[in-house]
Amino acid sequence: MSATHDALFRTLADPTRRALFERLCKNGELTVGTLTKGAGVSQPVVSKHLGVLRQAGLVSDRHEGRHTHYSARIDALAPLADWTRQMAGFWNSRFDDLEDVLRRMDQ
Secondary structure, three states, X not given: OOHHHHHHXXXXXXXXXXXXXXXXXXXXXXXXXXXXXXXXOOHHHHHHHHHHHHHOOOEEEEEEOOXXXXXXXXXXXXXXXXXXXXXHHHHHHHHHHHHHHHHHHHO
């Protein structure tokens, strides 16, 4: 597995980061203040998690006056989507092989 995959999995493994990312995916661009209101953690904690998400390439930020707006970068999930497709193909092939073995055993 590549370093990119590792970084994405590690970043999204944290439930708070994953929830922030999901909110940005669903709601579009949001400020740190708005994200903090529904996060159940303090603003410094939200900011720290957003920094980790930004470092992993999962969010981008835009500064406007005193406010920072964050947006999800859904395209950053492409390596994980590719990996998931590869794993699905691998397991589908294994299940097909198992089905063939079981069919031969029944004969």
